[in-house]
Amino acid sequence: MKYRLLTPSDYDKIYELWNSVEMSRRALNPVDDSREGITRYLERNPNTCFDALDTDSGSEKIVGVILTGHDGRRGIVHHLCVHPDYQRQGIASTLLKKAEEALKAEGIQKMFGLVFKENDKANAFWESQGYTLRTNLNYRNKSLNKEIPQGE
Numbered sequence: 001m002k003y004r005l006l007t008p009s010d011y012d013k014i015y016e017l018w019n020s021v022e023m024s025r026r027a028l029n030p031v032d033d034s035r036e037g038i039t040r041y042l043e044r045n046p047n048t049c050f051d052a053l054d055t056d057s058g059s060e061k062i063v064g065v066i067l068t069g070h071d072g073r074r075g076i077v078h079h080l081c082v083h084p085d086y087q088r089q090g091i092a093s094t095l096l097k098k099a100e101e102a103l104k105a106e107g108i109q110k111m112f113g114l115v116f117k118e119n120d121k122a123n124a125f126w127e128s129q130g131y132t133l134r135t136n137l138n139y140r141n142k143s144l145n146k147e148i149p150q151g152e
Helices: 008-019 022-027 035-044 091-105 120-128
Strands: 002-005 050-054 061-070 075-082 111-113
Touching: 002 091, 008 022, 008 035, 008 050, 008 061, 008 075, 022 075, 035 061, 050 091, 061 091, 075 091
Parallel strands: 075 111
Antiparallel strands: 002 050, 050 061, 061 075
């Protein structure tokens, strides 16, 4: 497996990967996860987003991706996805570790990720990585664009 920084030219392959995993597909929206939205995100966070490539396939197939950024204070994992055929091989853990190290190098001391409540597999993964469940907060959001769903 080869790990590298994401670039906007990876968009088609990461979008295909996201669509191969039900929970990742469910989290996508047509604006932020469009080519333009991801390009803007990667330009803002050029050193904190990574992919995992299967170099044995001969074509360097992207099999994992993490989109991680920060606001100068807190880091956030926006997307962490590994292709179903490659799960349980340590790829997600490695991607997360690389993102944590990159954020720490940028002065970020605390980070979080959002996981659907009913995604037991993902919640177990985050717990295994030392991420605790915050029960004293409510997550609130508001869509500023009619093309982006408000959420459940």
